[in-house]
Amino acid sequence: MQTVYKQYIKTQVCEIFIQMKKVLFLILTLFAIQTIKGQTNFNSSLFNFQSSLSPKREVRAVWLTTIGGLDWPHSYAQSPTSITKQKKELQVILDQLKLAGINTVLFQTRIRGTVVYSSDYEPWDGCLSGTPNKSPGYDALGFAIEECHKRGMEIQAWIVTIPMGKWNQEGCKNLRNRYPSLLKRIGEEGFMDMENPQTAQYLANICGEITSKYDIDGIHLDYIRYPETWNIKVLKETGRNHITNIVKAISSKVYGLKPWVKMSCSPIGKFNDLSRYWSHGWNAYHKVCQDAQLWLKDNLMDELYPMMYFKGNQFYPFAIDWSENNYGKTIAPGLGIYFMDPKEKNWSLETITQELNVLRQYHLGNAYFRSKFFTDNLKGLYFFVANNYNRYPALIPAITWRHSIAPTAPQAINIDKVNGKISWSGAKDNSNAPYLLYNIYADSKSPVDINNPGNLVQTRLKEESATIPNNNKLFYAVTAMDRYGNESNAIQEKKHSVYTSKAPLLWLKTNDNSILLSQDIQYTSSFVAIETLQGTPLYTRSIKDNQVNIKGIPQGEYVLKTINKHNKGSLIGYFRITQ
Template sequence: MLEISVNRSLRALRALLLSALLVAVGVRASASSPKREMRGVWVATVWGIDWPSCQGADATVRERQQREMSVLLDRCRRLNLTTVCFQVRGMADVMFRSQTEPWSSFVSGRRGTDPGWDPLEWVVAECHARGLECYAWVNPFRWSSGTDYDTPADREWKKRGWLLTHGKYTVFNPGLEDARQHVVDICREIVEGYDIDGLIFDDYFYPNRIPEDKSAPDYGLYMSEAPWMSFGDWRRANVHKTVADVKCMIADTKPYVRFGISPAGVAGKADTSGGKWGEVCVGVKAADWQYGEIYSDPLGMMYQGTVDFVSPQIYWPTTHVTAPYEPLSRWWNVSANLYGSHMYPCVTLERIGQGSLAEHRADLLRQIECNRRVSVDGNLGTMIYSAKFLPKVEGVLAGGPFAFPSLSPCVADGSEDETGRVERLRLRDGELSWRPAAGARRYTVYAVPVEVSPREAMDDSGDGIDAVFLLGVTYEPRMEVGREKGYRYAVCVYTGLSAEGAAVWLE
């Protein structure tokens, strides 16, 4: 039943897009709706922040959870988002079948209890059915925010001495090689076992404000491992080793899977990493707390090429006094471009409900416009936290900056083979289909009014066919396009790193 519902909603959406083409073709909407733009949303599962609203291991709960996710993903598709960041590991508990970590209580109701289905497998399939990318969102080190877990896996980790506690926060100790390798191994399970498009870490590393002196619980380990380094540099190196090892694992396993990190929004201050990696210091008053309190150095990660992209959490409005949005977005853009990384700022909708809804909506539009305007390399993007707030802004996004579909920015690192071409393109009973190209994971589909020639339909920047004609992305060698007359269709191979192959036209 869910599959039938998805197909119906997609057919209706594509019918609307085809109707809109006749209006848009005269004005070439690509100037206000770029062809390449990461449009992501975070789906938080800890404490059921975004999903699910209920927990349990019986069929009734599973069906309700799946219905809720279907509604969420349908909204993402209507909003022309490109990417869903689905939280699959929040506190060393998981939303997939793992050989090493317990099931999350946030899906089954009890840590370690099998919910009777595999949420990650299901969400990936449902995202792809809608042409959406699915990124697995992982909290790399966090174990607990105050709860003492007691599954067999938790007891084993305690026995091995892997856990590091300060205040109410407990993490896997990044200073221990075995603990770091465990993080790499759990990421390997995800990358090898699931058809994800990307993997992203957020900013949970060391416990916040853990002491940097003899009172620290990891002081003895530090002195035995690297007393010639500063305590802080040793901790940052431990975090970076983990990030680098995950990057290498992905490169060896599925090089088309993108790997990124979502750090705190302020970095590169004069008293932290500013100037350390050849970058100009950030010019805002707010502090770079992540460098010396959770021991994260995202500039170093970009400099050393251990991430493909960053999505800094610039969680302040455009009018903020100490951390104004535009200077931070501009600085991150320049920094990422300097190091050859992509940068997709992360904005928050959490303040919705406080003050004027109209002003929150207006500021979101200003932030998206800013992200586009200050980009120095054309790799545009905005990541939205979080999914539960999308209904409040759906109208202004769908009727404004996200009015037309977009593709993720292309990562051209030479790690993929030639894109190839589809063959035997045909249209029958409203379904466009073709013979798959060898090795292709997905495709882009375009509909161009017959009065527009293929040459006239090309993007002015040379990036293939203009975005105004884009119907969407499909992970299958077919797409429902309806029976409306007056269009010629084109299909391109669309690689995991978002490169497009040559268009094949059906006249």
């Protein structure tokens, strides 16, 4: 968390306090209700303040696009120095995503018959080295996986399945030379032939290669459908069978290798026409033969990320339809945040925040297309998500239909609050995956409530130890979690354990709206950070006349730290808001 915090402060601190709390949840709620009230079976009486609370389990994803370096990379890897620079670019992006509560990265791995790893089937894409079919000098996919896992995030390999790009470009030429019957040409573009049974096996081999070689968390299929420019001559039911056969082949390959690896895809955002709402001729089921709801029902998919780049009546009823037909699986609609760009459709921030609130009410996750529009804080969206919508971390829903027996909890815990160390041991994995992950919780009360996401300190740790804040007011608990997402009971810190601290806690004076800092100290920074007792950054505020405005911060206990030019936070003290 410290690494994330430092990077965030470095890139965003100068404006965060201006943007935070710009949009109140109550106003967004009323707008959302007004937008769809009377237009669907939406029950506005259920849409209350609970919808703004962070659930403990929720998919919060982003598509990270590598084609043309749209999201990453923004420089080429052509020397040791430039490799380091390219890697650092990705680390900065992941730090920002982590701080905003993102827990799933959909990382574009197969682009247009080209890839970002060393493959036996397809050439390197040129986005990394600047030259098609040339290695960047390091394993980009392996690096991305390692960095996501360091931050407690899952990463799925995003596979663009059917489009192959320009007919004479590297991806098409490579496949044409090896398997000419797998390609069809439409104008200047090449596409894999969905109606050729060998296409399913070829794509399954690529996904199997990734699953075998890498510690990936999921395979994410994109464009797994008929192209809109394809003249579909077969019956639509036959067309749907062709696409489903490809999905079956890939799922069978992946699950056969590592059954804990998730299968997901991004179907067209509107599944089909609804009884009261027309899809305007653009839907998954009929238009492009994409029977995504069947894939959920038949356990071919664990998650769906419908591309719901719409608003109003083209969004809300169709989002509810996905929720009502999820077959117990996870749905995380993709939001077209790029439409907020004035160069696109200039959507307002409220358009997206309203959609987010409704998705949460219907127990749906969310995904942002695409990463750069999100981390660039387009119209304040990043700050809204980081400071309000995703105030606390979330675990990813477990895929219990694949395995449901939780691990045995850790049997021993050791806590050194003076030196900020915690370790544990003795958990037992009851799955067939190679290792366990661990979640740490902390609270000022004992036993620690592990159902409260506000108590999550660190998630998806692979090691059996971690650093913790030097704070003897907190109690700790640790759970084990298998690769399927099943979480054990917690081992709790004993309530009456006695620890010594290096110095007594300094409680700061407050009035109704401000923290009153000592007049005897001259602070070198104009900003301070406000964190939870567990160490999660929540707000950045300015210092004015040795006072810090805390208006609007909920009741509770918090930590106040300085922010200096080296991006390091020194403890000022603790404060309590009682009403």
